[in-house]
Amino acid sequence: MADVDTDFNLKVVLVNFKQCLSEKEEVLMDPYLTGWKGLIKFLNNLGAVFAFISKDVLTKVQIMEKFRNSEQKENYFSLQSMVKYEISNNLVDFQKRADHPDSGCRTILRLHRALHWLQLFLDGLRTSQEDSKTSSLCTDSYNIALATYHPWLIRKAVTVAFCTLPSRNAFLETMNVGTPEEAVEMLSDAMPFIGQGHPARKCLKPDLNLGPPVSRPGSQSTENIRIYLNYVNSSKTNL
Ligand SMILES: CCCCCCCC/C=C\CCCCCCCC(=O)N[C@@H](COP(=O)(O)O)[C@H](O)/C=C/CCCCCCCCCCCCC
Numbered sequence: 001m002a003d004v005d006t007d008f009n010l011k012v013v014l015v016n017f018k019q020c021l022s023e024k025e026e027v028l029m030d031p032y033l034t035g036w037k038g039l040i041k042f043l044n045n046l047g048a049v050f051a052f053i054s055k056d057v058l059t060k061v062q063i064m065e066k067f068r069n070s071e072q073k074e075n076y077f078s079l080q081s082m083v084k085y086e087i088s089n090n091l092v093d094f095q096k097r098a099d100h101p102d103s104g105c106r107t108i109l110r111l112h113r114a115l116h117w118l119q120l121f122l123d124g125l126r127t128s129q130e131d132s133k134t135s136s137l138c139t140d141s142y143n144i145a146l147a148t149y150h151p152w153l154i155r156k157a158v159t160v161a162f163c164t165l166p167s168r169n170a171f172l173e174t175m176n177v178g179t180p181e182e183a184v185e186m187l188s189d190a191m192p193f194i195g196q197g198h199p200a201r202k203c204l205k206p207d208l209n210l211g212p213p214v215s216r217p218g219s220q221s222t223e224n225i226r227i228y229l230n231y232v233n234s235s236k237t238n239l
Pocket of ligand 1 (some may be wrong): 010039040042043046052053056057110113114115117118123138142146149150154158171172174175
């Protein structure tokens with residue numbers, strides 16, 4: 001189960017996400033979840049105001065770890081195998097949260113949206129002026145990537161939490177990759193890869209691009225992925 005200790009190093013987290021992509025262009029679940037556990041460490045260091053966010057992420061990581069420790073673990077080896085398995089076996093609620101309230105498809109979709117927030121936020125941090133407010137950077141990224149999926153109460157709570165964030169430079173230091181300047185340099189190296197490269201194309205894009213279908217056009221796998229992409233892009237995905 002999720003073992004989330006206290007040290008955080010953004011470089012290590014990014015390496016975990018980079019390792020998500022297999023040679024066959026599958027997104028591998030275990031390094032993906034390890035990457036998330038690294039991010040939880042960071043959230044835990046931000047103090048009590050952020051506890052509700054880190055608890056939500058931890059719950060979602062634990063849902064996925066439970067699948068990976070179950071008899072069906074092979075079906076949850078990658079995001080592609082998960083989509084294939086859950087959709088073929090009617091394990092995803094499409095209309096309302098009902099028989100499968102915590103499906104892997106639903107849970108991963110929420111984690112992916114949050115990674116999109118992270119991508120925007122890190123890019124904002126990297127390209128902003130030294131005196132920029134982290135709360136504004138956070139809010140702007142949140143409004144683009146996540147706010148539409150959250151109810152009013154969560155949006156308000158998040159906005160309040162953002163106001164407690166440290167300054168931009170203090171923030172860059174918490175990455176544990178050296179001085180703020182070195183952190184910016186590291187982010188500059190990492191952003192192309194986050195934006196278009198390995199994990200990005202598969203893990204960080206808001207539309208959850210699952211990459212090339214694992215089998216031929218017209219096959220059942222392709223159809224499953226098409227169904228999942230419709231689910232991701234549908235207006236009802238907040239169920
Ligand atoms: C040194 C820079 C490194 C930055 C590292 C940042 C680390 C944090 C990374 C990501 C955090 C985002 C986590 C957000 C998860 C949101 C998942 C979600 O949408 N959950 C909602 C829906 O779930 P269900 O109820 O449908 O199961 C849930 O309702 C919301 C719960 C809590 C609110 C989440 C708000 C997220 C705001 C993102 C900001 C994170 C703050 C990070 C501060 C830098």
